[in-house]
Amino acid sequence: MLRLHDLSFRYKIPLRGSVLVLITALMVTASLIFREYDELRQDLATTSGHLGRVLANTLVAPLVHDDPWRAYEIINSPFHGGAQAANPQTASMVMVLDANQRVFVATDPNQYPMLSDPARANSDFYELWQAVAKSSEPDTRAVEVKGSETIYMVTPVISDGYRLGTLIMGYSKNAFLPRFFGIAKRAGLITVAVLLLLLPASWYWAQRFAKPLVDLSQSMGRIGVEIPAEAEIKIYESKDEIGQLGAAFKGMLQGLRDKQALEREVMVSERLAAVGRLASGVAHEINNPLGGMLNAISTYRRHGNDDPLAARTLSLVERGLVQIKDTVSALLVESKVQSHFLTRQDIEDTHTLVQTDANRKQVRFDWRNGIDETLPLPSTLVRQVLINLMLNAIQAAPTEGAVACTVERSGQALRVQVGNNGDYIPQERMEHLFEPFSSQREDGHGLGLWVTYQIVHQLGGDIVAESVPDETRFTVTLPLTEAAA
Amino acid sequence: MDRRTFLALAAAVSASPLCAQAQTNAAVRIGLSPVFLDDQLSFLNDWRDYLQGRIGRAVRFVQRGSYREIMDMLLEQKLDFAWICGYPYVRHKAKLRLMAVPVSDGRPQYRSYLIVPASDRQTGSILDLRGKVFAYSDPDSNSGFLYPRYALMQLKENPDRFFAKTFFTWAHRKIVEAVGSNLAQGGAVDSYVWETLQIYHPELTVRTRIVEKSPYFGHTPVVAREGVTRTEFDSMQEALLGMSQSIAGQDLLKRLNLDGFVSGEDSLFDGIARMMRALNGRS
Numbered sequence: 193m194l195r196l197h198d199l200s201f202r203y204k205i206p207l208r209g210s211v212l213v214l215i216t217a218l219m220v221t222a223s224l225i226f227r228e229y230d231e232l233r234q235d236l237a238t239t240s241g242h243l244g245r246v247l248a249n250t251l252v253a254p255l256v257h258d259d260p261w262r263a264y265e266i267i268n269s270p271f272h273g274g275a276q277a278a279n280p281q282t283a284s285m286v287m288v289l290d291a292n293q294r295v296f297v298a299t300d301p302n303q304y305p306m307l308s309d310p311a312r313a314n315s316d317f318y319e320l321w322q323a324v325a326k327s328s329e330p331d332t333r334a335v336e337v338k339g340s341e342t343i344y345m346v347t348p349v350i351s352d353g354y355r356l357g358t359l360i361m362g363y364s365k366n367a368f369l370p371r372f373f374g375i376a377k378r379a380g381l382i383t384v385a386v387l388l389l390l391l392p393a394s395w396y397w398a399q400r401f402a403k404p405l406v407d408l409s410q411s412m413g414r415i416g417v418e419i420p421a422e423a424e425i426k427i428y429e430s431k432d433e434i435g436q437l438g439a440a441f442k443g444m445l446q447g448l449r450d451k452q453a454l455e456r457e458v459m460v461s462e463r464l465a466a467v468g469r470l471a472s473g474v475a476h477e478i479n480n481p482l483g484g485m486l487n488a489i490s491t492y493r494r495h496g497n498d499d500p501l502a503a504r505t506l507s508l509v510e511r512g513l514v515q516i517k518d519t520v521s522a523l524l525v526e527s528k529v530q531s532h533f534l535t536r537q538d539i540e541d542t543h544t545l546v547q548t549d550a551n552r553k554q555v556r557f558d559w560r561n562g563i564d565e566t567l568p569l570p571s572t573l574v575r576q577v578l579i580n581l582m583l584n585a586i587q588a589a590p591t592e593g594a595v596a597c598t599v600e601r602s603g604q605a606l607r608v609q610v611g612n613n614g615d616y617i618p619q620e621r622m623e624h625l626f627e628p629f630s631s632q633r634e635d636g637h638g639l640g641l642w643v644t645y646q647i648v649h650q651l652g653g654d655i656v657a658e659s660v661p662d663e664t665r666f667t668v669t670l671p672l673t674e675a676a677a
Numbered sequence: 678m679d680r681r682t683f684l685a686l687a688a689a690v691s692a693s694p695l696c697a698q699a700q701t702n703a704a705v706r707i708g709l710s711p712v713f714l715d716d717q718l719s720f721l722n723d724w725r726d727y728l729q730g731r732i733g734r735a736v737r738f739v740q741r742g743s744y745r746e747i748m749d750m751l752l753e754q755k756l757d758f759a760w761i762c763g764y765p766y767v768r769h770k771a772k773l774r775l776m777a778v779p780v781s782d783g784r785p786q787y788r789s790y791l792i793v794p795a796s797d798r799q800t801g802s803i804l805d806l807r808g809k810v811f812a813y814s815d816p817d818s819n820s821g822f823l824y825p826r827y828a829l830m831q832l833k834e835n836p837d838r839f840f841a842k843t844f845f846t847w848a849h850r851k852i853v854e855a856v857g858s859n860l861a862q863g864g865a866v867d868s869y870v871w872e873t874l875q876i877y878h879p880e881l882t883v884r885t886r887i888v889e890k891s892p893y894f895g896h897t898p899v900v901a902r903e904g905v906t907r908t909e910f911d912s913m914q915e916a917l918l919g920m921s922q923s924i925a926g927q928d929l930l931k932r933l934n935l936d937g938f939v940s941g942e943d944s945l946f947d948g949i950a951r952m953m954r955a956l957n958g959r960s
Contacts, residue, residue, distance in 0.1 A: 261812070261846040264860055301860040302796075306810045307842055 201405055205398030206391060213390055217383035224379065225372050232368055236343065237334055239281050240361055243270060244332035244347035248359045251288055251349050255296065255356040260306060263288050263297045267359075284342065285362035288349070293321065296357055316340045320360070341365050404428030408438055419449045456623070464626055468646055471628060475524040482517055486510065522639045523628065531572035534606075536563045538571040539599050542578040546586060555589045555612075562600035568672055569606060573647045580640045581610040581666050588614035588664060604672050605653075611665035617657070625657055644668075704735035705913065708747040708759030711815070711848035712897035713779075713933060714873055715740055720932050727925055731916035743847050744817035751902050758913060760899045763949045764819035770943075776910060777899040777917045778941030781869045785939050786893035788868040789820035792852070792885040794859045800888055803828060803863070811840040812861035814849050819949050821849055824891050825865040827952040850874060850881075857884030869896070873934040895945030899938070914940065 199207070247266060254263035267286040287298040287310065298304035303313050311317035316337040332347040345361040407426045414420050425445065427438035489510045496502070539561050550557045578599070585595045589612040598609045617625065626645040629638040648655045653670035707728075709715045721738055728736045739756055741747050748765045750756045752772055766773060778785040793800045800806060803825065814821025822845075826836035844861070846852050849870035856864040868890065875882045899917060901910050920926030921937030930937055 258844070260842075260844045260860070261851060261855055264855070264858075297860065301858055305862075306860065 201402035202398055205401060206394040209390060209394035209398075210387060213383065213387055217379060217386070221376055221379035224375050228371060228375055229368065232371070233334075233343075236281060236345075236363055237332075240283070240334075240345040240363065241332040241347075243283075244345055244359055244361060247286075247361075248347045248349045251359060252351045252356060255288070255290070255349055256351065260297045264299075267297065267299055281363075282367075283345075283361040284364040284367070285360075287360045287362075289358040289360065291355060291357055293358070316342065316344070320344055320346070404430075404434045404438060408434070408441060411441070415445075415448075419445060419452055422446075460623055460626075464645060464649075467627060468649075471523045475520045478516065478520050479524065482513060482520065486513055486517070489513070519639075522643060531570040534563070534567045534569040534571040534574050536561065536565075538575055539563055539578065542575050542582065543597075545579060546582045549583060549586050550595065553586055553589065554592045555586055556592075556594045558594065558596035560596075560598040560600070562598070563606070567601070567606055569651065569670055573651065574606070574670070577644050577647050577668060578608060578610075580644045581608070581668070584640055585610050585612040585614075585664075585666075588612050590614055601672075602669070606668075606670045606672060608668040608670075609665060611663055613662050614664060616661050616664055617659040622657065622659065626655070704737040705732065705758070705909070706737050706739055706756045708739045708741070708751055708756040708761070710741070710744050710747045710759065710761055711850070712760060712762050712818075712867065712870075714850060714870065714877070716848075716850070717932070720929070723932075724929050727920075727929055728913075728916050731919065732912040734912075744815045748817065751900070754902055754904060756902060757905055757909065758899060758901050760897060762815075762818050762820075762897050763895045763946045764823050764953065765817045766898050766900055767946050767950045767953055772903050773900040774903065774905070774910065775898050775941055775943055776901050776914050777938040778896045778945060779869075779899075779933075779938055780936040781896065781934065782872070783936060784893070785896045785941055785945060787820065787896050788893055789824040789891040790866050790868050790871050790887045791825065791863065791889040791891075792856050792866055792871070793863050793888050794856055795884050795886050796859065797862065797886065800863070802889060804832060804834075806863040807834075807839055808841045809862035810842045810844075810860070812852050812855040812864035813843055813845050814852050814864075814866065815845060815847055818849075818867075819894060819952075820867040820891070821852060821865050823949065823952055823956065824894070827956055828889075828891070830956065853881050853885055857881055863888075867897075869934070876934060892948065894948050895941070898941060898946070 196204075196207075247270075250266050251263055254260070254266065267288060270283060270286065283299075285299055285303075287304055288296040289310070290296040293309070295304045295306055295308050295310055297306060298310075304310050309317075311321070319337045320335055332345050335344040335346055337344065342362040342364055345363065347359040347361075348355055349357045349359055404427075407428065411420065411425045411427070414424075422442075422445075425442065427442055428434055429438075489506050492506060493503075543559050543561070547557075578597075582595070582597055585597070589595050594613045596609070596611045598607075600607055626641050628642040645655055648668055648670065651670050652673070653668060655669075656667045658665050658667070705728075709721075715721070725736045725738055739747070739750065741750070744762055744765055747756070747759050747761060748769065751759045751761070752769060758776065766775070781787060791803055793806070811825075813825070816822055829836040829839050840863075846855050846864075849867040852861075852864040852866045853871060853874055855861045856866075864885075871882060871885075871887070901913070917938040918940065920930055
């Protein structure tokens with residue numbers, strides 16, 4: 193039962209359809225057989241009633257004249273058509289009882305010899321007696337004895353009000369059976385034909401009905417750690433309940449995807465913020481003693497002796513310290529640097545600065561500067577961002593590739609878009625793109641994007657990296673607020 | 678009533694009584710009784726044609742349900758000739774004239790067979806049928822009534838009480854049917870009829886078993902009523918006796934299962950007369 197319950201709708205629907213057809217066929221057949229039985233009994237009552245009256249009238253003379261042979265010929269006459277076994281309307285046994293309820297004559301003298309008590313041969317007659325005794329009217333009465341295979345038609349033989357004897361005709365119920373079997377067989381054949389017609393139809397219908405459900409359930413099953421992409425989900429388009437369910441499912445998936453993206457973004461920015469705090473903390477801590485050390489070296493040079501070994505050593509130390517200072521100052525993004533507001537020329541300068549690199553790599557540089565006015569943004573920082581992004585793009589672009597840079601005002605914001613057609617950045621790298629030292633490039637210290645990110649965030653802006661094959665694009669949006677000015 | 682129905686009725690009316698009357702007057706009337714298989718209507722048709730051809734006169738067969746009716750008609754001169762049983766012949770010999778006796782199995786004689794259902798393997802003589810149901814053919818039959826009663830009397834039994842029940846079937850053929858179907862546990866039948874049935878309807882005789890065979894008696898005679906002219910008598914006798922001489926006649930005799938007809942001696946029926954006297958003396 194449980195297994196049936198667990199079946200897919202693809203099988204449940206045709207199965208239920210077949211069961212319905214079967215039940216209908218059974219009901220119809222049963223009612224047909226019942227009606228046939230009723231009609232047969234009616235017909236039997238009519239024909240045998242008629243026959244009984246005719247025979248009873250004809251039997252008066254043989255009974256009065258004590259002429260069993262004549263009576264035998266009379267009761268045998270209904271049998272002379274032959275093939276009586278096939279016709280349930282033909283009596284299986286006819287018998288005439290005399291006034292003392294003894295056999296006067298019977299169609300089967302072997303079973304019911306003359307003068308014998310018929311109850312001795314067939315116990316049905318014990319019950320039949322009461323019906324026989326009671327029936328004083330000249331009409332034929334049907335008597336059914338419980339548990340007997342025979343329906344008895346009892347007709348009294350009456351002459352001038354005097355009861356001479358009784359005519360009993362027995363009809364075998366078994367003769368009805370072939371007809372019932374015939375009906376059942378026909379009904380069975382029709383049922384099979386209907387099933388043959390209906391099964392493929394209901395199979396097809398079930399497939400159509402179940403497919404959206406099956407698709408939906410498969411899609412749901414695929415939701416795990418990863419939310420399947422829109423294109424991977426097959427949803428049945430309709431306004432019916434399943435269509436609504438699919439649409440709701442789709443909406444839910446979109447919500448899940450948005451949530452997941454948001455979570456990831458939050459995680460990334462939190463991580464970057466933490467790393468930023470750590471880096472700037474460390475940088476500050478290093479910067480102070482570093483300044484002292486460089487000062488000490490400078491002082492020593494000015495006042496110290498000419499020991500060549502010491503000078504060489506100090507020079508070595510100083511180079512190392514300067515390198516540390518460079519790195520530290522790169523980590524220490526200082527937004528509080530005083531600088532003038534951004535002008536169109538500031539932006540054009542950055543283009544000029546990277547031109548050499550671009551020419552060297554023979555990239556096609558698509559430059560668009562849409563800024564005509566002075567914007568309330570610190571020019572130094574914006575220029576650093578622009579240069580970083582453009583140098584990265586030129587670096588990433590293949591030889592004779594393409595780099596595009598657009599700087600424009602978009603409402604109350606400055607928007608910078610830098611793109612190239614180099615190798616695209618895989619998803620797993622995308623998450624750590626803005627972290628320090630994440631670059632896998634051989635040259636550079638890997639702090640370019642980190643610094644860019646820090647600057648953009650300190651200016652209250654936003655940087656988004658999108659990478660698809662043949663295009664990697666960074667979009668920076670910097671708000672133009674009076675506060676920033 | 679439409680025109681066609683009217684014409685049909687008119688034709689029927691004109692065809693029946695008056696015309697039939699005219700024919701009857703001219704025809705020789707021959708009564709037939711169930712001493713042979715008188716239910717073969719196509720045979721009777723052929724036989725009548727044959728006889729008409731031989732005697733040059735129309736012949737009409739008259740059949741009735743019992744020997745007695747035929748005898749009554751014969752005695753009332755409503756018939757000219759009749760094929761009857763030896764027993765009524767002996768009784769009414771004075772008013773009848775023996776014309777021909779059939780020959781079956783090479784002799785102008787026949788017997789009475791005591792038969793029982795084939796399923797009955799015990800019965801060895803009529804005495805074993807005490808208290809049973811017994812079928813007689815006709816109260817005017819020798820083989821089917823007179824002889825079995827005589828035989829019982831010879832055995833010191835009262836034929837009226839020996840059986841539980843007796844009934845008449847009014848034909849020998851039906852004795853075979855009644856016994857074969859076990860309606861009667863015994864019956865007495867004309868040996869000639871039984872043997873003929875054996876040939877033409879073995880499905881009937883196979884259901885019976887012959888228990889006893891009586892002595893031979895004079896075969897069922899064809900007789901003339903008194904007052905039949907000599908010419909009529911002679912031509913009819915010649916027609917019957919001559920059947921075995923012609924091919925058509927032989928064919929008819931074959932269908933009757935007879936060898937032929939002979940003129941026969943009155944003494945053939947002495948046995949029947951003796952039995953009749955014995956039974957009459959008893960009652």
